[in-house]
Amino acid sequence: MPSFTLLGQSLLSGIFLGALYGLLGLGLSLSWGMLRQINLAHFALAFLGAYLTYQLSSVAGWDPIATLALIVPCFFAFGALTHWFLARFSITPFNSLLVTFGLTVIIESLIQWIWTADHRRLESAYGAIRYKIGAMYVPFPELLTLVLAATLSILVWAGLRYTDLGKAMRAAAEDAPIAAAFGVNERMLSLLLSGLAAAFAGVAGLCLALSFTLAPSQIYTWVGVVFAAVMIGGLGNPIGPLIAGIVIGVSESLTMALTAPTWAPLVSFSLLIIVLLARAEKI
Amino acid sequence: MMNSKRRALTVAGALLALGVAVPAVAATSGPPIRIGSTLALTGPLSGTAIIHKLTGEIYVELLNKKNGLLGRPVEWVLKDDQSKPDVARTLYEQLITVDKVDLVIGPYATPNIISAMGVAQRYNKVLVHHTMGIPSLAKYEMQFPAWSVGPNPEMTVPNTVFDALATTSKAPKTLAIVTSKFPSVYLMSKGAQEVAKKRGVKEVLFLEWEFGNKDYGPIANRVKDAKPDFVWVGAIGLEGNELLDAMKKIDYKPPLHFYMYPAPGPLAKLPEANGALAASIFEQHPPFTNNPVAAEFVKIYNERAAKAGLVDNSVETQAAASFSTWQVLEAGITATKGLNDKAISQWLKKNQVNTIQGRLRFDKTNNYGDDLMRVKQVQNGRWVTVWPKEWMAPGAKLMTP
Numbered sequence: 001m002p003s004f005t006l007l008g009q010s011l012l013s014g015i016f017l018g019a020l021y022g023l024l025g026l027g028l029s030l031s032w033g034m035l036r037q038i039n040l041a042h043f044a045l046a047f048l049g050a051y052l053t054y055q056l057s058s059v060a061g062w063d064p065i066a067t068l069a070l071i072v073p074c075f076f077a078f079g080a081l082t083h084w085f086l087a088r089f090s091i092t093p094f095n096s097l098l099v100t101f102g103l104t105v106i107i108e109s110l111i112q113w114i115w116t117a118d119h120r121r122l123e124s125a126y127g128a129i130r131y132k133i134g135a136m137y138v139p140f141p142e143l144l145t146l147v148l149a150a151t152l153s154i155l156v157w158a159g160l161r162y163t164d165l166g167k168a169m170r171a172a173a174e175d176a177p178i179a180a181a182f183g184v185n186e187r188m189l190s191l192l193l194s195g196l197a198a199a200f201a202g203v204a205g206l207c208l209a210l211s212f213t214l215a216p217s218q219i220y221t222w223v224g225v226v227f228a229a230v231m232i233g234g235l236g237n238p239i240g241p242l243i244a245g246i247v248i249g250v251s252e253s254l255t256m257a258l259t260a261p262t263w264a265p266l267v268s269f270s271l272l273i274i275v276l277l278a279r280a281e282k283i
Numbered sequence: 284m285m286n287s288k289r290r291a292l293t294v295a296g297a298l299l300a301l302g303v304a305v306p307a308v309a310a311t312s313g314p315p316i317r318i319g320s321t322l323a324l325t326g327p328l329s330g331t332a333i334i335h336k337l338t339g340e341i342y343v344e345l346l347n348k349k350n351g352l353l354g355r356p357v358e359w360v361l362k363d364d365q366s367k368p369d370v371a372r373t374l375y376e377q378l379i380t381v382d383k384v385d386l387v388i389g390p391y392a393t394p395n396i397i398s399a400m401g402v403a404q405r406y407n408k409v410l411v412h413h414t415m416g417i418p419s420l421a422k423y424e425m426q427f428p429a430w431s432v433g434p435n436p437e438m439t440v441p442n443t444v445f446d447a448l449a450t451t452s453k454a455p456k457t458l459a460i461v462t463s464k465f466p467s468v469y470l471m472s473k474g475a476q477e478v479a480k481k482r483g484v485k486e487v488l489f490l491e492w493e494f495g496n497k498d499y500g501p502i503a504n505r506v507k508d509a510k511p512d513f514v515w516v517g518a519i520g521l522e523g524n525e526l527l528d529a530m531k532k533i534d535y536k537p538p539l540h541f542y543m544y545p546a547p548g549p550l551a552k553l554p555e556a557n558g559a560l561a562a563s564i565f566e567q568h569p570p571f572t573n574n575p576v577a578a579e580f581v582k583i584y585n586e587r588a589a590k591a592g593l594v595d596n597s598v599e600t601q602a603a604a605s606f607s608t609w610q611v612l613e614a615g616i617t618a619t620k621g622l623n624d625k626a627i628s629q630w631l632k633k634n635q636v637n638t639i640q641g642r643l644r645f646d647k648t649n650n651y652g653d654d655l656m657r658v659k660q661v662q663n664g665r666w667v668t669v670w671p672k673e674w675m676a677p678g679a680k681l682m683t684p
């Protein structure tokens with residue numbers, strides 16, 4: 001019989017991992033659902049963000065969290081530029097998958113060229129901070145990931161729902177020509193949205209750098225499960241990937257705590273298949 | 284003045300021991316001997332394959348500085364198999380049929396070696412390889428393992444580890460085995476399970492995960508919950524670091540812990556890994572470095588690895604196995620005075636080769652010889668050999684909590 005501590009700690013572990021799935025899925029969901037671009041390069045960008053955090057912190061001595069001040073605006077500009085390129089050549093959603101896969105390979109090669117294929121680990125004071133609640137431990141980097149994921153998801157959701165800018169974005173995503181007829185500048189809003197999505201990848205990069213050892217090839221290990229979180233959560237829905245991510249993370253963690261860890265990867269994809277079968281028309 | 288003279292003599296001695304003749308007599312002529320291989324220069328195995336690349340480059344450079352092979356210069360035709368066995372297979376075909384290399388050597392790691400072995404068998408090429416982790420799959424009669432782990436490492440290596448632990452006052456009574464399902468790692472972990480049972484060590488936990496697992500939190504929780512005396516971690520690459528990180532987050536430190544095939548540099552640098560055990564065929568300290576060939580290689584490798592920006596610049600199992608591969612091939616060519624695959628193969632089967640990891644022989648099952656694996660431990664941020672006694676680092680002893 002597993003102990004209460006084992007179950008509780010595994011539950012926490014699943015929530016934190018799920019928050020990272022949600023954070024990685026946030027930008028992907030927005031670009032897929034609202035811009036009709038399946039941006040595989042989002043994962044590569046997140047890792048580039050993680051490596052930049054590592055570099056700025058380990059070599060230049062920046063506080064890891066402070067690196068966001070540089071990374072977020074740079075990634076915003078990169079995201080907008082990428083969207084401009086994709087829009088300029090009228091790339092279809094399916095072709096965007098291919099183009100951004102190519103971009104992923106380029107970014108991976110760039111990372112490997114600069115930092116080599118060797119593993120990199122960011123050693124920061126944050127890594128040693130953990131809070132004890134009863135018999136359970138809450139590590140600061142994971143808690144930060146949860147806070148960032150929840151804050152950004154809620155802000156984006158509220159922004160899209162309650163602000164004029166957000167409503168215009170939703171209108172443009174729904175029917176661009178009609179939205180344009182009402183004075184919505186669809187091009188500018190698309191650039192803004194893709195910039196935001198890339199900036200979120202930069203934020204996810206910070207969380208990756210604080211919690212994981214980095215290697216360029218690890219870009220691909222996140223693709224499957226984050227795609228599952230995005231699809232289960234609903235395309236273009238800012239809160240959906242976070243909730244779905246936490247459901248997947250908790251399911252995986254509890255599976256690992258109660259049965260063999262090898263069963264854990266089956267959970268996310270089984271959930272995906274069930275959701276696809278149950279609500280295919282809504283995805 | 285005296286110092287520089289002594290240094291010069293030492294270097295000259297080392298060079299002579301390496302067979303690196305002084306430039307006046309170091310003349311190669313004729314077309315180069317072309318030796319082909321692939322390495323995982325990109326992809327998930329590239330972090331380790333870079334070690335084999337650096338080692339091969341150093342060896343070929345040293346060879347060409349003396350008389351090359353058979354008086355001819357040596358050219359290493361190296362291709363990138365992208366860490367994929369299917370690509371390795373295609374490229375070995377290409378090396379033999381299109382590039383028409385004279386000889387081939389093995390790629391990195393086990394799945395790619397098995398692919399290359401199939402091609403070598405089809406064309407009757409001798410294949411000396413670096414780090415094949417599953418000896419039972421090496422069926423080709425002209426393949427030769429330069430990583431001397433013996434024909435049954437899944438039994439002999441865990442036995443060596445338990446022998447080492449038995450010498451301490453904290454010999455484990457209970458054991459948790461947590462392991463990746465990466466084939467060569469899994470084989471060893473299952474072996475450890477069997478060896479522990481035979482030795483009367485009680486297994487309190489056995490967990491396995493898929494290679495590429497991201498979340499080690501629940502595994503760490505379960506190990507903590509099981510309260511073992513000894514944790515056997517079947518972890519390739521960074522999996523061991525990830526598990527230790529997860530353990531640190533729940534304020535747990537395993538009392539005794541062993542890692543099968545960790546990324547040695549990153550693990551040694553992790554503060555939580557102090558006291559961690561692993562297996563090794565070579566570490567860069569005496570008595571290994573009493574061999575002048577090894578000492579010279581260590582010196583050059585340290586410089587090149589630093590220049591290449593590797594996190595860990597030291598020579599250990601991977602680099603030593605790689606260096607030994609070239610030593611075995613060179614010995615075969617030199618002894619047979621030719622490039623005939625069959626002749627080299629026959630010579631290797633009947634003879635032993637001195638390498639930096641020890642004396643290798645290929646006369647047991649599947650051309651494996653002795654298990655030369657030793658036990659090493661992280662002590663103050665660096666690996667030191669702690670078992671068996673004759674290979675212990677000077678002043679080192681197996682630390683227990």
